[in-house]
Amino acid sequence: MTEWYLVWIEGPRGPEPQKWSSEGLWGQLGRQDVIVRFPLTNSEAKLSLDRLARKHPIPVK
Numbered sequence: 394m395t396e397w398y399l400v401w402i403e404g405p406r407g408p409e410p411q412k413w414s415s416e417g418l419w420g421q422l423g424r425q426d427v428i429v430r431f432p433l434t435n436s437e438a439k440l441s442l443d444r445l446a447r448k449h450p451i452p453v454k
Contacts, residue, residue, distance in 0.1 A: 397438035399445045401428040410446040412438075428452075 396415040401408050403426040413421060413430075421427075431449040440448070 397433040399431040399433055399437075399442075399449050401430075401451045402426045403428060408451045410442055410451075412442055412445065 398413045398415075400411045400413050400421075402411060402424070403409075408428055412433075429452055433445070437445065437448070
């Protein structure tokens with residue numbers, strides 16, 4: 394079963410949200426630009442990236 398994650402990474406203009414699947418995640422685990430990763434429920438995985446970013450904002454340091 395594929396699991397989905399909302400991932401915040403350091404982008405060229407600041408933090409950027411991305412949606413990653415568990416099938417492609419193994420190749421991404423060593424990335425140094427990952428700020429935080431949120432596991433998503435099945436219903437959340439169907440939401441748009443914009444809605445997910447509002448629901449799981451980047452943590453304030």
